[in-house]
Amino acid sequence: MAKSTVNHILKSIDQHRVIELLREMVAIPSVNPFDEPTSDQTRELEIANYYEQRMQDIGMLTSRRDVVDGRPNIFGRIKGNGKGPCIMLAGHLDTVGVIGYDAPFDPVIRKQRVYGRGSCDMKAGLASFLEIATVILQEEIELEGDLIIAGIADEEHQMIGSQEIRKNGPIPDFAIVGEPTELEVSRAHKGQLCMHIRTYGKACHSSIPEQGVNAIQHMSKVLEAFSDYNSELRARPQHSTFGHSSFSPGVIKGGDIVSSVPDSCELEVDRRLISGETVDQVVSEYRKRIDPLMSQLPDFHYEISEPTLHGEPLDTPEDSAIVEKITEAYQHTTQRTSALPVFTGSTDAPNLLSPAVICGPGSVEQAHTLNEYVEIDQVTKAAEIYLRTVLSMQSSGG
Numbered sequence: 217m218a219k220s221t222v223n224h225i226l227k228s229i230d231q232h233r234v235i236e237l238l239r240e241m242v243a244i245p246s247v248n249p250f251d252e253p254t255s256d257q258t259r260e261l262e263i264a265n266y267y268e269q270r271m272q273d274i275g276m277l278t279s280r281r282d283v284v285d286g287r288p289n290i291f292g293r294i295k296g297n298g299k300g301p302c303i304m305l306a307g308h309l310d311t312v313g314v315i316g317y318d319a320p321f322d323p324v325i326r327k328q329r330v331y332g333r334g335s336c337d338m339k340a341g342l343a344s345f346l347e348i349a350t351v352i353l354q355e356e357i358e359l360e361g362d363l364i365i366a367g368i369a370d371e372e373h374q375m376i377g378s379q380e381i382r383k384n385g386p387i388p389d390f391a392i393v394g395e396p397t398e399l400e401v402s403r404a405h406k407g408q409l410c411m412h413i414r415t416y417g418k419a420c421h422s423s424i425p426e427q428g429v430n431a432i433q434h435m436s437k438v439l440e441a442f443s444d445y446n447s448e449l450r451a452r453p454q455h456s457t458f459g460h461s462s463f464s465p466g467v468i469k470g471g472d473i474v475s476s477v478p479d480s481c482e483l484e485v486d487r488r489l490i491s492g493e494t495v496d497q498v499v500s501e502y503r504k505r506i507d508p509l510m511s512q513l514p515d516f517h518y519e520i521s522e523p524t525l526h527g528e529p530l531d532t533p534e535d536s537a538i539v540e541k542i543t544e545a546y547q548h549t550t551q552r553t554s555a556l557p558v559f560t561g562s563t564d565a566p567n568l569l570s571p572a573v574i575c576g577p578g579s580v581e582q583a584h585t586l587n588e589y590v591e592i593d594q595v596t597k598a599a600e601i602y603l604r605t606v607l608s609m610q611s612s613g614g
């Protein structure tokens with residue numbers, strides 16, 4: 217496609233339209249319910265319906281599948297002529313919680329930024345996706361491959377939305393996940409494995425602790441057993457892309473009342489994975505550290521749960537077409553060179569089973585904070601990067 221044609225098409229990106237869409241989405245609370253019952257803030261279904269409606273309004277073909285009751289994945293498609301690759305633009309519909317957040321669903325604009333929960337992570341990405349679909353349809357651009365927008369449930373908790381796509385499709389040839397990277401192109405991130413370690417004791421009145429077995433005290437020994445685990449992980453040979461794997465105990469729960477010796481304690485642990493590390497391998501590393509306690513402490517009992525989250529690492533080859541084309545688009549749009557940083561979190565991308573990149577507006581530093589925002593300029597620039605990428609991969613002569 218001629219440069220002048222591309223520039224003409226890029227001029228159709230409408231900042232006002234994309235920002236209004238973003239504000240409307242921020243105003244619909246779609247907090248992930250996590251393990252809690254649903255509330256008036258956990259309206260994932262409502263944002264899914266809204267996003268699907270907007271895709272229909274611009275003329276996309278839509279479909280949906282419930283991941284679990286009332287929590288669907290939403291798909292919009294622009295059909296290509298079958299000569300080129302299918303590209304998926306993927307983003308999650310849920311957000312993290314809002315405890316302590318003052319006015320999280322009031323999408324005010326200040327200092328050329330849109331504020332509110334989900335503004336950056338990642339309704340801005342979703343808004344930019346819809347903007348480029350709008351431009352493609354309005355300008356009647358013929359695509360060589362299908363363009364799919366996926367609005368995905370439950371990224372912030374167990375990623376059951378993208379796991380459903382992994383099982384039932386659609387599996388694209390390439391994917392772009394619009395998580396906040398400040399527009400940088402990232403082709404890799406570590407995997408994530410979360411599980412519970414539980415210790416069991418024997419309850420009794422706290423005035424006669426010698427007659428019970430204190431599960432919290434036993435858990436303290438478990439924590440001690442992991443105290444040098446990160447040093448051990450860092451001492452292993454470094455992966456050329458990811459560096460080292462890591463471990464972090466994140467949540468601990470035990471006991472009901474202070475006047476009782478607790479009979480159970482639960483520790484939730486987070487292990488970041490580099491390529492090649494398996495669940496079995498990590499569990500056996502955990503057991504190697506905990507098992508000696510069974511001979512050291514009388515009545516020590518523990519168990520390790522099944523994974524509550526297992527996201528694989530993403531390691532898209534640097535010479536993959538999607539990496540090359542979106543990197544060029546980034547350079548054209550920002551006049552900078554992407555350093556291809558490793559994304560710090562984990563994402564839905566590995567579940568899409570295709571070469572994928574992470575690239576989106578907003579900074580991961582604002583995501584999940586109590587003062588979330590996205591720069592308006594980055595939202596339109598994201599749309600420009602996505603559109604340039606799609607045109608160069610899916611439009612004749614591109």
Ligand SMILES: [Zn+2]
Pocket residue numbers: 308337338371395396
């Ligand atoms: Zn996110």
